[in-house]
Amino acid sequence: MFGFEEIKKSFLTSLWFMFLTFPIMVIRVNTVQNIVEWRWERMFMIGIGSFFLSFLWRYLLERKELGQKKADLGEVDSIPWNRRIAREPRFYIPALIAICVFVLVFPFTFSLYQTTIMITALIYVITGLGLNIVVGLAGLLDLGYVAFYAVGAYSYALLNYHFGLGFWTVLPIGAGMGLIFGILLGFPVLRLKGDYLAIVTLGFGEIIRLVLENWNDFSFGPSGIANIPRPGLFGIQMSLHQATIYLYFVMIFLVLVTIFVVRRLQDSRIGRAWIALREDEVACQAMGIDKTWTKLSAFAMGATWAGMAGVVFAAKTTFINPASFTLWESIIILCVVVLGGMGSVIGVIFGALTLILLPEYLRAFSEYRLLIFGAVLVVMMVFRPGGIVSPERRIYQFKGTAPDKPKAEASTPG
């Protein structure tokens, strides 16, 4: 492992990266005052960092290749830890109870600030689960997801501003608006293949943001809409603290609804059609699945959740403007899905909580947030494309056949 060859390789890599990062990292010019700042210590750090990281990189690549070879030969590793926990009631029942207790007491034991952060994380859980339908299950890369989020948020803000409608009235309307926009945008673009779809959805996302920014009469432009009311509870007056706790429980409720619906959808006829479409489009069509309709339903379903989450977002922040709905927001949600595990509900929840809560608590690193997100996307794709909690492939078994006869197993892709 640490032979001379390896050290030489790492040494060359580190030299290469020192060369590569030299102008951007080391030199900084101030063109106004004509000063050049040389930051040599950074070069030193990059050299050492890349020297050790290149060992790690090659070691992980080797391990991944070994794993692939094993899988090719049919030698499957022991069941991963997350499966084992999910199968043993003795593990998961106490875990479930612990989570429930934690969720219930959270807003009363932690400060208002913590609760607010948790609400943000829960909003990402909902959007992540929604995007998971589109990207994880149906395999359509949607980079304009935030557009539907914006549609939901602006539905609430504008309907409230013009007609004084409340949160609970607008919640289904926002979801409906998301659905309508999903169908309107999805209908023309879903004929496109993978990467084209990604670019066109990205384009749509930007179009909606730019329209919101420029159409002052409709959306109040870049200055946004303020004083959006928080969710009400039969007209009871609440303090800020109470309102936040209430919103927290509303979010928990919505997350539970989302999880329930997504899980049911996954196992339904249409859910299986999505997964089949992701695995092989041609084979899927040959089995008689209507491609356009299946894709459109996935797209619209994802947009519905985004619309709903948008309403909650507007109610939580009480102020929205187009700057909240940039492309990077879409990419953060994509990160949540990819990091957690595309297609896995638990994975997405885990991904959202990690990605949103970690930067909040590691304030020192907050400016590196997007840098780390980018690196996470690359590293995850290279080493663990399935995400942290990769989705379990369901095996459908005919009842009545002995489980020890593997030939009788009818396994569907997905």
Next chain:
Amino acid sequence: MEYFFELLLSGLTRGSIYALIALGYTMVYGIIQLINFAHGEVYMIGAFTALIVASILTMLGWNEIAILFIASVVAVVYSMAYGYTLEKVAYKPLRHAPRLSALISAIGMSLFLQNYVLLAQTSDFMPFPSLIPDLEILEPIAHLITTPEIAIILTTAIVMVLLTFMIKFTRVGKAMRATSQDREMAMLVGVDVNRVISITFIVGSATAALGGVLIASHVGQINFYIGFIAGIKAFVAAVLGGIGSMPGAVLGSLVLGCAEAFFTGFVSSDYEDVFAFIILVVILIFRPAGILGRSDISKV
């Protein structure tokens, strides 16, 4: 009428810059069917490198032509190095992975490089010196087209001719064409596919860096975000012309550049980017193969 010509020429300039970036997109897509999302970032890094080199040389009091030459060469060399490394780190391990994975990796790389420049340099706009001097011979038509604009159009034309020559007549070009048609078959006849892909990234990055230097000195300011919008626009242009086709990329870029110039000149400048995206959507819906592209039929 004069206004019309002014817009046309500014559109051609704009289109030429898109073309320099779009060529890189289209070459990479032609060979490994990947949208290299980080391509715009390579362009941005090229511009930043040129800015740093040019500022230092200006302080040392070198003459203008030498600065322009050295800054461009350094920018091109560094962009090549970035393009090469980018491919090795983010795309090569994913050669056999699903295309969605490679695309997500590309987006990650784009995000990473943007923030790398943001953190290492600055988030503000940096003034960029105008490296291309105004020639006196061109004084009479200066109200229509300036020397930098002519330089941009000429550079694009030269790069285009050189690239076409490379693809059509050299051994590397032949290997590239073979790889883009059938990678496995190319390997069987002895083409070093990994090397060909690396070269494609290097050449694409070099043209992007040239574009970066030219536009930065034309516009006069840069920041870490310029690569993203330029990249998206260039991608729209590449798709418009037919992705994978090099003349298509140039044609698409010129069409997009002129369309944008006329739109901002006659309609409104607020919705300029919206207009570019609408063109993209309309093209993809009605003619997904682009103007010069062939539509591919998937065989099972």
